[in-house]
Amino acid sequence: MEIIKILFSSGGNKMKLWKKVALGSASILAITTLAACGSSKASGSKSSTSAHVLTFGKPDGPQTNNSNPFIGTSAASNQGYRYAIYETLVQYNDVDPSQKPKAWLATKWEWNTDYTQVKFTIRNGVKWSDGTPLTAEDVAFTFNLIKNTPALNTSSIPFGDITTSGNTVTINFTSNQFVHQTAMYGQFIVPEHIWKNQDPTKWTNQKPVGTGPYVLKTWSTQGVTLTANPNYWGGKLKVPTIRYVEYNDNTSLTSAMTSGQVDDGFVYIANYKTAWLAKNKANQAWYPSTLGNTTLFTNDAKGAFSDINFRKAVSTIIVRKQLSQQGTTGASNPITSLTGLPESGKTFISTDYEGKTFKSSASDAKAILTKAGYTGVGTKNSLKDSKGNAVSVMLTDPSGWSDYDAELQLIGSEIQELGATVTVQNPSFDTWSDQVNKGNFDGALHWTDSGFTPYNIYLDSMDQSFYKPLGQVANYNFGRFQSPEATAALKDYAAATSDAQRTKDLATIEKVYVDQVPVIPVLEVPVWGNYTSRYYTGWQLNRILIPILI
CATH class of the missing domain: 3.40.190.10 (Periplasmic binding protein-like II)
Structure with a gap:
């Protein structure tokens, strides 16, 4: 039939x-x-x-x-x-x-x-x-x-x-x-x-x-x-x-x-x-994977994640293999490349990052914060940034999304290891959507758009042309990340007329993504x-x- x-x-x-x-x-x-x-x-x-x-x-x-x-x-x-x-x-x-x-x-x-x-x-x-x-x-x-x-x-x-x-x-x-x-x-x-x-x-x-x-x-x-x-x-x-x-x-x-x-x-x-x-x-x-990723979208405009050092520390302490096994029973593979690209996108990884992968380490994550002037590192609910402000994080995903809800709990417990105070919320979809669109959150798990190139992954995550001030609805770049260099490279990539130019632009985009951690990629996106x-x-x-x- x-x-x-x-x-x-x-x-x-x-x-x-x-x-x-x-x-x-x-x-x-x-x-x-x-x-x-x-x-x-x-x-x-x-x-x-x-x-x-x-x-x-x-x-x-x-x-x-x-x-x-x-x-x-x-x-x-x-x-x-x-x-x-x-x-x-x-x-x-x-x-x-x-x-x-x-x-x-x-x-x-x-x-x-x-x-x-x-x-x-x-x-x-x-x-x-x-x-x-x-x-x-x-x-x-x-x-x-x-x-x-x-x-x-x-x-x-x-x-x-x-x-x-x-x-x-x-x-x-x-x-x-x-x-x-x-x-x-x-x-x-x-x-x-x-x-x-x-x-x-x-x-x-x-x-x-x-x-x-x-x-x-x-x-x-x-x-x-x-x-x-x-x-x-x-x-x-x-x-x-x-x-x-x-x-x-x-x-x-x-x-x-x-x-x-x-x-x-x-x-x-x-x-x-x-x-x-x-x-x-x-x-x-x-459960085949697409050319996208599941990402912890971080609010880079306010709060704890506005500090690149905190973003790097959180990315370092997350055990992606554990997220895969405990959050999805292994159905969604962990992202391994620093570029955030899944296995289906490995041909797009620039030569600078070939073979370079995420290595989870609680001690390395804590060292990042200590070097950046944080105090109370590793002590429960005692973490303070270099200015002496207490570090708290609100993670959110809609109620009923059991896979993401479980993964968010795991990520929250890992962030707590750093000494931050963490709350995990599971509101209704409409409430959550309003929070994320308007920038009223610290971290939220979601997938990126996918496509036949990595363009959509990076567009969703760091194109400054979609930047909106806090309180206004953003269509993309919900974390309010700002990088003129990445935005220009994304624009050039979209306008390129040769594979050589696209390869060059993608190398620039990936460098910003790796160095500045606009978001934190964690898992591949299965169907x-x-x-x-x-x-x-x-x-x-x-x-x-x-x-x-x-």
Whole structure:
């Protein structure tokens, strides 16, 4: 049977970065083949599972009826069903950035040599779910919508003219967009005849019309049901119905999965080998890492972490292998390179840092503070900085994010070894998001964006062009780190027209990252692929297209 499968990728549009969905990143749909399993209890020739409603689960709590694909906090985004209704021009793989992108709504695309123009050839024969043909004008309309709506253009892409000719769309830019290629590929396309009179930042779009394989049938707080799109250009679907259900936290979703209520869950499962794999031989897990990292974002504008010496000491005392084992049962590998790059990004490590890795040492961490003039080092709740101020740290992550909550407790205990007073808070997501966006925190664990280069890791962490004073909402660089050198190198990297120039710029960026410790990278970012072949088999036919809900 056919089923939606998710290829993880960055790009797309985000109304808010901080959301417990796949890297804050967008995903791209792929359609592949599954086979329905027969039931040992069934009698007769017809499989009892043929009409099984495939159910996806997420741990983000109650939702409101909003199917706007542009808004990162809408139900369609949080629960993931926007990827079943809307489609993108090109598919690309965030798990393996070296993999060649795949044609989707566009059959062909071509960039000019300096990446200031891209031409897309739009697939013929595609219809919107209301029966209206997809046109190049719909694609142009979508990108003009992004261009003319600053709230949607969170990557600040400098669009120029956007034109059509037959089934070709030409998008011009006022500067090099090498680093934003995937933002073009991964943009959801919407129908002009539906959206032309709507405000894309506010409209709840409760009767969505897309080109994707499924259409919205019913929406309720108990679950969202989609049925096969009769107009789908990719052919008839053999899974007639899919369902999306939200749970309050990781624990409740895991329980639903082990009891057979959910077939595919994007969730961290503590002790997954025992709690998930051992429960049923049909249960599977696959946790590939993306080119991003899990980072302790530090507030570099105020408090203890505003001192580079304290940041260095904390980075030195953290036992990353312990975080991996105790926080994720080894599912998320520790970051080892000083550059913060995961294994998938090792080819981007500059020659100056090849083979240079984090070495955890409590004594070395304490020595850093002592040399910097701190007193009370290593004595419980007695640490004072060089000016005589007591050192206290407030660490925060949302309640229910059990993996991050456990990791934050471990980090807190390690910081306490230095003598600092530490509190760990787990507020609601909305409260936490407001704290972090406005700089009202000391430290928070979160993942960086990912991509086909390390650009997004470093952009998120230290691009001064996104700097906002404390109390104002920052879209990136939540720690308020300031480095003109890193910012200039990031800008040059994005504008470079040769690999040699990009290599040079990346070396500068990595040096600032290592020397000034704008954030503290700790773990690789896995994609939590938990699924069961209890009702459908064939998930493993292409591990890159493993079914994952975001």
